Amino acid sequence: MKMHSQAYSALHAVLGGKRLIAFDLDGTLIDSVPDLAAAVARTLKELDLPSPGEAEVRDWVGNGAAVLVERALTWALQAPPEPSLQQRAYDAFMVHYGAAPNTLTTLYPGVQQTLKALHQHGLMLVLITNKPERFIEPLLSHFELQSYFTLWLGGDSLAEKKPHPLPLLHAAQHCQIPPTECVMVGDSRHDIAAGKAAGFTTLALPYGYNHGEPIETSHPDRVLGSLTELLMTAPQTSKAID
C-alpha cells in the first residue's frame, strides 16, 4: 500500500493542461448493444433473414448505422447485400432503433458523476459518436446528460466520421481550443485513430465495443479501468503514462 503522500491526482495527471474532452457514446458512456441488437433482429426478421444475437452485433458496432446494417446482412446472407436490400434494411433499422433507442440501454457505472464533475471543473465537454445524429439528443436527454455537453456530432453530421479526424478538429475549432489541449475518450480503434490523427491525447476504455480486439492494440496514450479514473485520487501505478 502506497503512502498517502505519494498519492497524486489522476485528474491532474491525465487532464493537466487539457481544456476539452471529446467523449465517444456507444461502448463508452452507454451500453447500447442490447437495443441495437434488438433493432437489427427486428430488421432482419422483417426481411425473412436469420437474426444474430447480441454477441455478433457487439462486434459490428463502431462504424455507424449503415455499416452495422451491412455487416448484419452480410452475416445473414453470407454474401454482401445488393444496394436495394441494403437501403431497405437501413430504412427499417432506423425506424426500429428510433422507436426504442433506450429500452434496454444502460449507462456505464460512474458516467453521470464523472461528466458532472468534469463539467463543474470547467472542462469543455463534447460528444463525438458515429451513431446517426438523430439518436443522440433522445439518448442524452433520457439519461439526463445533455446539459454537460457544449456540442454533439453524429456519424452523419459532417462529411467524414471517425476514424477520420474531421469531427474532432471541428469540435476543437468550434470551441476555439487547440488540439494539443484536447482529449479523446473512447472504446474503439476508430476513436483512438481519430484522436491521434487530430493531435488529441487519447484515453481508452477497455469494456466497450472494439470488434473483439483489445483496445491496447491501438496504442492509446492511456487505458482507464473506468471513467471515474479521470477523477479519482489514486496511488501512482503502472497505468500512469509518464
Ligand SMILES: O=C(O)COP(=O)(O)O
Ligand atoms: O454507431 C456506431 O457504430 C458507434 O457509435 P460510437 O462512435 O458512439 O461508438
Ligand SMILES: [Mg+2]
Ligand atoms: Mg464507441
